[in-house]
Amino acid sequence: MARTQGSHAGTTGPKVRDAALRLFARHGFAAVSMRQIAREVGVQAGALYLYTPDKQTLLFELMRDHLEDLLADWQAPEGGAAAQLEHFARHHIAYHLDRPDLVFIAYMELRNLSPENFAMIEGLRGDYEDRLEAILQAGVAEGAFDVPDTKLATMAVISMLTGVTTWFRDGGRLSRGDVENIYWDMVRKAVMSGGA
Template sequence: MARKQGSHAGTTGPKVRDAALRLFARHGFAAVSMRQIAAEVGVQAGALYLYTPDKQTLLFELMTDHLRDLLEDWQPPGGGPVAELEDFARHHIRYHLDRPDLVFIAYMELRNLTPENFAAVERLRGAYEARLEAVLRSGVADGKFDVPDVKLATMGLIAMLTGVTTWFKDGGRLSRVDVEDIYWGMVRKAVSA
């Protein structure tokens, strides 16, 4: 019997994803086996295949679900490019600080995706980047921003904002709000807003 007594599809499936997320973030995708994931969940290795066809699919779904949720969670609020840029910066920091393992995997495990899965993830990343790029282009067109290369500024700002997840710790010297405020100041100066 593949399913452990007391396991349920509605709870075990999310546990499989959560265990894979933790293990991939801690040890790296290549170092984690399906047996390790099963042990973390408390099911037999064969039972995992009731929830996912393979480890690659788990990685791909973690990444794409993260990016789809991110795209759904931030929509330009209106109010002009300065207000939208501030909202983007603050949202990006808040959203990513709550999901450091997903952020790590989304950037560090791209190399482990199949070419088809990589292309799908890149399309979603591109859609998110395009939102910031549109805000910056609007600000340049309105004379609010002075950005010599909008595409480069887009990539630089996203990298800067995402980098917070590598060092921020709750309970440290700065609160989340402090970090948002300081980063918004740096973003504003970077685009001369």
């Protein structure tokens, strides 16, 4: 029997990805077996291979799709570099808070990618980082930002913004809006000329 009765290709494929995401985030890629993923989905272990060739492909596709969706979702607004930077900061926080498991996997499981898959993910991450660096470079050219090394500032800002996913919980002391406002203020002060 290839599939548990009642399972369908149109729904089982996404269930396989969702189960892999949950299990990788909870236990780590190396500790999760295809048999565990199958059990979580409710199919025979052999049936997983109808949806993915292997566990490495599942990990890679989760990371790739996350980054491709992030790149597609963010559009620079009209206006100067300060307006674009604010939009980037707020968008990054909002987007990532909705996907904490994907964020965790995207950073913690890079070491488990094959060299070819790692290169592709690094390329997508570089594309995203380049968007922020272009904003910072434009701000320096406008005289609005005082950033001696835009590449370093890019990495620092992304690291700070992404870190929100490690501690934020809905229903906590701060709302999502509060977090966006506070983090935008910190980013603004870190890059603006005179720390304004």
